[in-house]
Amino acid sequence: MSYDSKxxxxxxxxxxxxxxxxxxxxxxxxxYQLYRLRELGLNTLAxxxxxxxxxxxxxxKYPGARFDSESWSYGYSFNxxxxxxxxxxEHFAGQPEIQRYCNLVADKLDLKKDIRFNSRVASxxxxxxxxxxxxxxxxxxxxxxxxxxxxIGLLSIPTMPRFEGVNDxxxxxxxxxxxxxxxxxxxxxxxxxxxxxxxxxQAIQEIAKTAKSLTVFQRRxxxxxxxxxxxxxxxxxxxxxxxxxxIFKHCQTTAACFIHxxxxxxxxxxxxEERIAFWEKLYxxxxxxxxxxxxxxxHTNREVNRQLSxxxxxxxxxxxKAPKVAEMLIPKDHGFGTRRVPQETKYYEVFNQxxxxxxxxxxxxxxxxxxxGIRTSEREFEFDVIIYATGFDGITGAFNQIExxxxxxxxxxxxxxxxxxxxxxxxxxxxxxxxxxxxPHGALGNQPRSIEHNVxxxxxxxxxxxxxxxxxxxxxxxxxxxxHDFVAEKAKGLLANEVDSWMTGxxxxxxxxxxxxxxxxxxxxxxxxxxxxxxxxxxxxxxxFDRFVPGDAVSAxxxxxx
Numbered sequence: 001m002s003y004d005s006k007x008x009x010x011x012x013x014x015x016x017x018x019x020x021x022x023x024x025x026x027x028x029x030x031x032y033q034l035y036r037l038r039e040l041g042l043n044t045l046a047x048x049x050x051x052x053x054x055x056x057x058x059x060x061k062y063p064g065a066r067f068d069s070e071s072w073s074y075g076y077s078f079n080x081x082x083x084x085x086x087x088x089x090e091h092f093a094g095q096p097e098i099q100r101y102c103n104l105v106a107d108k109l110d111l112k113k114d115i116r117f118n119s120r121v122a123s124x125x126x127x128x129x130x131x132x133x134x135x136x137x138x139x140x141x142x143x144x145x146x147x148x149x150x151x152i153g154l155l156s157i158p159t160m161p162r163f164e165g166v167n168d169x170x171x172x173x174x175x176x177x178x179x180x181x182x183x184x185x186x187x188x189x190x191x192x193x194x195x196x197x198x199x200x201x202q203a204i205q206e207i208a209k210t211a212k213s214l215t216v217f218q219r220r221x222x223x224x225x226x227x228x229x230x231x232x233x234x235x236x237x238x239x240x241x242x243x244x245x246x247i248f249k250h251c252q253t254t255a256a257c258f259i260h261x262x263x264x265x266x267x268x269x270x271x272x273e274e275r276i277a278f279w280e281k282l283y284x285x286x287x288x289x290x291x292x293x294x295x296x297x298x299h300t301n302r303e304v305n306r307q308l309s310x311x312x313x314x315x316x317x318x319x320x321k322a323p324k325v326a327e328m329l330i331p332k333d334h335g336f337g338t339r340r341v342p343q344e345t346k347y348y349e350v351f352n353q354x355x356x357x358x359x360x361x362x363x364x365x366x367x368x369x370x371x372x373g374i375r376t377s378e379r380e381f382e383f384d385v386i387i388y389a390t391g392f393d394g395i396t397g398a399f400n401q402i403e404x405x406x407x408x409x410x411x412x413x414x415x416x417x418x419x420x421x422x423x424x425x426x427x428x429x430x431x432x433x434x435x436x437x438x439x440p441h442g443a444l445g446n447q448p449r450s451i452e453h454n455v456x457x458x459x460x461x462x463x464x465x466x467x468x469x470x471x472x473x474x475x476x477x478x479x480x481x482x483x484h485d486f487v488a489e490k491a492k493g494l495l496a497n498e499v500d501s502w503m504t505g506x507x508x509x510x511x512x513x514x515x516x517x518x519x520x521x522x523x524x525x526x527x528x529x530x531x532x533x534x535x536x537x538x539x540x541x542x543x544x545f546d547r548f549v550p551g552d553a554v555s556a557x558x559x560x561x562x
Contacts, residue, residue: 034114050117069258157393190215197389199391265295279311334500425443479542
């Protein structure tokens with residue numbers, strides 16, 4: 001046995017195997033959930049596949065990766081000391097800064113002592129005889145826990161295209177979501193980027209600056225609008241810091257927890273001149289203003305959406321010199337804002353450069369990856385580097401990577417074979433004491449604002465169970481059905497739900513995800529929070545509770561913390 005193997009064996013023998021709570025993931029969801037459960041006095045362990053904290057911001061190290069929400073609206077709101085200490089350098093921070101922030105939070109709150117890194121979960125099985133969960137890692141290590149919380153992310157499973165020959169390529173290649181720590185040298189190299197979604201757009205902007213040549217293979221274009229990023233001065237940061245309570249309170253009132261909120265007017269209530277002037281102003285506004293701060297009916301009225309789409313299309317035509325290339329970059333299969341809108345900085349101007357070429361793969365399909373590059377139906381390309389910006393298996397993908405097994409041996413895949421069903425996006429029928437931070441049918445939007453709400457709700461349920469001596473909690477079947485009906489009702493009339501995207505459960509790179517489904521909650525965040533709060537104020541009528549067996553003790557620390 002090698003020294004490494006001996007060290008690992010000794011570590012497994014020395015560590016605890018039974019916990020009150022186990023969290024899968026140590027991103028922004030997992031870190032805050034760990035903090036809250038420790039407040040309840042629970043012996044808690046977080047299992048993290050990577051070597052560091054941050055989740056999305058640990059794995060996505062590709063060039064150009066950054067926030068598309070304002071930095072100061074994205075960070076945690078719960079800790080006054082961190083809010084006072086941390087200063088953001090940009091309105092939309094880049095990945096290195098975000099990862100430093102996550103590490104500061106973990107160190108400040110001493111979270112890493114309860115995180116087991118390099119620990120990828122293979123399965124989680126509910127043990128009915130003991131009312132516990134057995135969690136097994138890919139290396140065979142097992143843990144037993146009473147509470148199981150998933151904090152595995154909405155977009156955490158990279159997907160590769162189904163091309164032949166991917167492993168034949170002799171140059172450097174990777175997916176943007178699995179960018180190597182040591183980085184990739186693309187300066188002066190012949191580079192291919194496959195995909196023009198959000199991560200592809202961010203990477204293309206940076207790679208084009210120094211690559212000898214950049215060939216972009218695009219299946220379908222996305223609507224993009226300018227990020228308008230800028231540094232944050234010391235004085236501005238002090239002003240932001242003084243306004244944090246106001247900022248976070250405002251985020252709680254908006255539809256998707258962004259600082260932007262929809263204009264209550266219809267676009268048809270104003271003249272064409274006023275409408276265009278308003279759109280010009282929004283196009284010049286930083287961040288998601290033109291998407292989240294627009295007339296409310298851009299998401300539901302086809303004619304309004306058509307006019308807005310044409311406005312943004314004209315902006316693309318103004319910015320791209322070659323008319324043919326401009327038209328290639330204008331979406332024809334969906335209207336503006338019906339998919340999440342990538343934010344860009346001179347993305348369209350990249351295609352004016354002599355070293356950049358755009359290939360439409362629906363017209364000239366990629367036939368295979370070769371040892372030296374890519375072969376399409378028309379020609380063969382040679383590359384030194386291939387970057388796959390081909391997206392993620394959204395919302396349910398991370399759950400499908402783990403074998404979850406609930407009551408009666410029923411797996412989560414079986415439970416969700418016709419689409420996910422949940423209670424308030426955080427619990428699943430017949431999976432007792434399993435909670436999901438940011439699960440299917442939960443509120444999306446500005447993630448940390450929703451994360452904090454979900455973690456707090458889960459912690460309140462668990463705290464109630466600890467205080468009252470309750471052994472098990474699971475949603476009643478009728479509560480799951482009612483929630484599903486509510487989610488379906490909120491999806492009606494939205495143009496976005498008529499479009500193929502990860503938000504409607506479609507990913508052409510994933511078998512079985514070629515058709516749209518009901519995978520997200522489309523209502524507003526305030527409505528969602530009100531419904532969750534009603535569960536607690538109504539005495540948890542939607543949940544089935546089972547009591548402790550006689551003789552079991554309730555944690556005194558937990559009682560005191562509730």
